[in-house]
Amino acid sequence: MPTKIxxxxxxxxxxxxxxxxxxxxxxxxxxxxxxxxPPDLISRLESGATDYHRVTLLSLERLATALGRPLAxxxxxxxxxxx
Numbered sequence: 001m002p003t004k005i006x007x008x009x010x011x012x013x014x015x016x017x018x019x020x021x022x023x024x025x026x027x028x029x030x031x032x033x034x035x036x037x038p039p040d041l042i043s044r045l046e047s048g049a050t051d052y053h054r055v056t057l058l059s060l061e062r063l064a065t066a067l068g069r070p071l072a073x074x075x076x077x078x079x080x081x082x083x
Contacts, residue, residue, distance in 0.1 A: 035066035
């Protein structure tokens with residue numbers, strides 16, 4: 001009997017990351033290059049396979065810079081104002 005693989009649903013962070021990336025017409029690979037992070041990190045974050053709480057602060061800062069967004073907006077829970 002084959003093993004079933006369950007994928008986590010896309011997280012709110014992953015949805016926002018995808019929206020920010022697509023609003024700048026960037027592919028996952030382009031964003032990864034600009035941010036200096038592994039390309040698979042973008043994919044895992046957007047799909048919810050990796051929770052952003054498990055990503056280093058440096059990687060989150062690099063993503064924020066590459067997307068032209070403040071770090072506070074990147075890490076803020078959806079619907080909450082920036083700190």
